Amino acid sequence: MSAPAIAAHGLEKRFGWAVALAGVDLVVPPGAALAVLGPNGAGKSTLLRLLAGLARPSAGSVEIDGLRAQGREARAKVGLIGHETFLYPALTARENLVFAGRLHDVPDPGPRADRLLAEAGLSGVADRPVGGFSRGMAQRVAIARGLVHDPPVVLLDEPFTGLDRRSASRLSERLGALRSERRTFLLATHDLASALRLVDSAIVLARGRIAHRSEPGALDLESLDAALAAADAP
Amino acid sequence: MNAFLAVLWKDLLCEWRSRDRLVAMLVFSALVVVVFHFALPGGAGAQTRANAPGLLWVATVFAALLGLGRAFAIELENDALAGLALAPVERGWIFLGKWAANVVILALVQGVPSLVFAIVFEVDLLPVLWPFAGISLLGSVGLCAIGTLAAAVAVRTRFRELLLPLLVLPLLWPVLSGAVRGTAELLEAGSLSFEPVQLLLVTDATYLILSFLTFEYVLDE
Numbered sequence: 069m070s071a072p073a074i075a076a077h078g079l080e081k082r083f084g085w086a087v088a089l090a091g092v093d094l095v096v097p098p099g100a101a102l103a104v105l106g107p108n109g110a111g112k113s114t115l116l117r118l119l120a121g122l123a124r125p126s127a128g129s130v131e132i133d134g135l136r137a138q139g140r141e142a143r144a145k146v147g148l149i150g151h152e153t154f155l156y157p158a159l160t161a162r163e164n165l166v167f168a169g170r171l172h173d174v175p176d177p178g179p180r181a182d183r184l185l186a187e188a189g190l191s192g193v194a195d196r197p198v199g200g201f202s203r204g205m206a207q208r209v210a211i212a213r214g215l216v217h218d219p220p221v222v223l224l225d226e227p228f229t230g231l232d233r234r235s236a237s238r239l240s241e242r243l244g245a246l247r248s249e250r251r252t253f254l255l256a257t258h259d260l261a262s263a264l265r266l267v268d269s270a271i272v273l274a275r276g277r278i279a280h281r282s283e284p285g286a287l288d289l290e291s292l293d294a295a296l297a298a299a300d301a302p
Numbered sequence: 303m304n305a306f307l308a309v310l311w312k313d314l315l316c317e318w319r320s321r322d323r324l325v326a327m328l329v330f331s332a333l334v335v336v337v338f339h340f341a342l343p344g345g346a347g348a349q350t351r352a353n354a355p356g357l358l359w360v361a362t363v364f365a366a367l368l369g370l371g372r373a374f375a376i377e378l379e380n381d382a383l384a385g386l387a388l389a390p391v392e393r394g395w396i397f398l399g400k401w402a403a404n405v406v407i408l409a410l411v412q413g414v415p416s417l418v419f420a421i422v423f424e425v426d427l428l429p430v431l432w433p434f435a436g437i438s439l440l441g442s443v444g445l446c447a448i449g450t451l452a453a454a455v456a457v458r459t460r461f462r463e464l465l466l467p468l469l470v471l472p473l474l475w476p477v478l479s480g481a482v483r484g485t486a487e488l489l490e491a492g493s494l495s496f497e498p499v500q501l502l503l504v505t506d507a508t509y510l511i512l513s514f515l516t517f518e519y520v521l522d523e
Contacts, residue, residue, distance in 0.1 A: 122387050124522055138522075144390035154385030156312065156376065158319040163312075170308035171389035197319075213385070 071134030073098040073221050073252035074119060078128035081114050081276075088114040090276040091128070098133075098220070100284060101253035103263035105292065106273035107300045112256035113150075115273070116225045119254065120148040132221055144172065147219035151229035153210035157199030161190055161209045164198060165216055172217035184212035188242065204235030211242060222246065224255045228262050240265060260292060274299030305391040309399025310406075316376055317407060323372045324407060331365035331415040339422040354423045355485035359478055361415045362438075363445065363471075366408055370449040371466050373404055374457035383457070387521040394514035396521070397450060401513070404446040405439075412438050430488040437488065440502040441481030447509035448473045454520045476505040 074096040081089040089111045096102050104112050117123045118130055121137040130137035132145050155164045162181050169177025185194045188208040198206055207227065214222065224243070228236050243266055247253060257263050263270065270287060272280040272295040280295030282288055317323055338357045342350050377383035386396050416438070420427045427434055452469035456462040480501035487494050 117384075120388060122384055122522070140390045140392070142390075143388055146388070148384070148388055150381065150384070152381035152384070154382050154388075155380050156316055156382055157379060158316045158376075159312070163315070167308055167312050168385065170304050171386070171391065173304055173391070217390075 070098060071131070072096060073100070073133055074254065075131045075134075076115075076119070076128065079115070079118060079125055079130060080127040081111075081118060081123065082126045087276050089118070089125075092273075092276070092278055094271070094278070096252060096254065098252055099250045100269065101247060101255070101267040103267040103270040104254060104256040104273060105258065105260060105263060105270055105296055106279075107258055107296070110273040110299060111276040112258075112273055113225050114276075116148065116150075116223045116254065116256050120146050120223055122148075144217065145219055146221045146223060147214035147217065148223045148225065149211050149214035149227055150225040151227065153198075153206050154213060155198045155206060155209060158197055160195050161185060161198050161201070161212075162194040164209060165212055168213045168216045174217050177216065180216060181212075184215060185209075188212050202235075203230050204232065204238065207231060207235070207239060208242065211239075211246075215246070219251070221252045222254070224253065224257075226257055227255075228257065228259055236262070258296075260289075260296060264289065272296055272299055305389055305395040306399045306402070309386070309396050310402045313373070313376075313400060313403035314406060317403070323369050324410065326372075327365040327369045327407070327411045328414050330368055331361045331411055332418045334361040334364055335415045335418045336422060351423055351425065351489075352486075354419065354425060355482050355489060358415065358419045358485065359441065359482050361419075362408075362412060362441070363474065363478070365411055365415070366404075366442075366445050366449055367467050367470065369407055369411070370404060370446070370453040370470070371456075371463060373400060373450065374453045378457060383521070393518045393521050397454070397513055397517035398510075400454075401446050401450045401510070404450055405442050408442045408446060409439060412442065425489060430492055433494050434485065434488050437481060437484040437494070437498070437502070440484075440499065440506060441477055444477035444480075444502060444506040444509050445474065447506060447513050448477070451509075451513040451517065451520065454517065473509075476501060477509075480505065 072095045076092055076094040079089055079092040106112050118125055119137060121143045124138060132142040135142040165181035165184060166177045169180055174180055185191050190208055198209055247266055255263055255267055269284040270282045270292055271278050279299050282292060449470050452466055456465040459465050480498040484494055484498035
């Protein structure tokens with residue numbers, strides 16, 4: 069039996085006295101798509117950064133495909149796409165992707181960058197510095213950057229933040245296309261409607277704990293809505 | 303190794319496109335030398351010339367601190383630092399890429415204050431140009447090694463502009479000691495003993511190895 073794509077056990081993260089995560093247990097099988105819902109400050113971004121190996125847990129463990137998340141082998145399997153784009157404004161879209169490809173040891177990153185930019189509908193602006201891009205265009209480049217090494221696990225942290233309706237709709241289409249590629253998806257958002265179009269299960273985080281779980285294939289909008297409202301309550 | 307070359311290429315390309323760090327460092331270091339010239343009584347007298355190697359290195363350190371602060375500031379925009387930390391490589395190679403870019407930029411900058419220094423303090427650098435360049439490079443290697451690590455530590459703090467010199471300056475004494483002694487020997491005797499070179503080589507190697515090994519933890523959030 070293959071290892072879960074993502075496994076977190078007793079995951080805790082503290083910043084001084086502040087507790088961001090207080091004992092999260094999570095198992096995501098390969099190919100599944102999970103939404104991590106919750107209000108601001110619930111611990112969604114912290115959870116994703118721990119899964120991506122960007123931070124070390126204060127207690128508990130995180131594994132990606134059976135590998136310790138902080139290790140190099142696990143980082144190679146993860147693509148993180150955040151509300152920040154990780155892009156250098158002075159570099160062109162193509163240069164940003166080639167740079168990310170080189171960091172991830174992608175053989176021949178130039179053609180890979182060109183293909184990803186074509187899929188994102190950005191071939192025409194590939195040689196323009198991303199500093200002049202709109203938020204929607206920059207987010208599409210950021211998605212291409214997150215996929216440059218073809219990761220089996222994709223972590224999305226509030227990817228719709230700051231996008232207008234048209235850009236959000238295009239992004240949703242793009243994520244839907246990626247979803248069909250059988251990658252493991254984890255989408256952190258406070259936007260229930262956007263999330264439900266893309267995932268098959270969900271959890272609601274409240275004050276660093278899992279307050280509600282919807283099992284695969286049984287997404288219950290009402291109970292999710294109620295759990296989100298309870299998580300949002302003071 | 304790929305990550306080292308990628309980060310070096312990226313940093314130099316970003317700097318070439320903006321040139322903000324290079325221009326600021328050039329102007330600042332030249333101005334510091336000129337200010338020293340006017341601030342010291344006796345202008346280009348013998349006493350001033352005796353202190354000149356120290357003054358030149360003070361100007362270099364000030365310029366380096368200015369540039370090192372910016373070296374990681376470009377990683378804050380769009381949280382690019384997280385993008386670097388996500389790379390599935392030994393993070394020490396990322397450090398070496400940033401360090402090498404800083405050394406290249408500082409080496410380019412050092413020419414200008416040295417020229418201004420030679421003019422205002424009436425020092426003939428031409429007969430000792432190559433050993434002078436060698437000592438400058440050795441000094442820059444150590445300065446950038448500890449400076450790049452400190453800049454990475456300071457960049458996520460609220461007081462990064464204040465913290466960077468506080469972290470770097472106390473650790474610079476062996477680099478400054480070797481570099482100032484080497485420069486003084488060259489200007490006074492026209493030759494260089496092995497002692498300051500040895501001090502610089504040992505310090506540079508120590509700082510580079512320590513920084514390479516600890517950068518893994520510096521990039522963690």
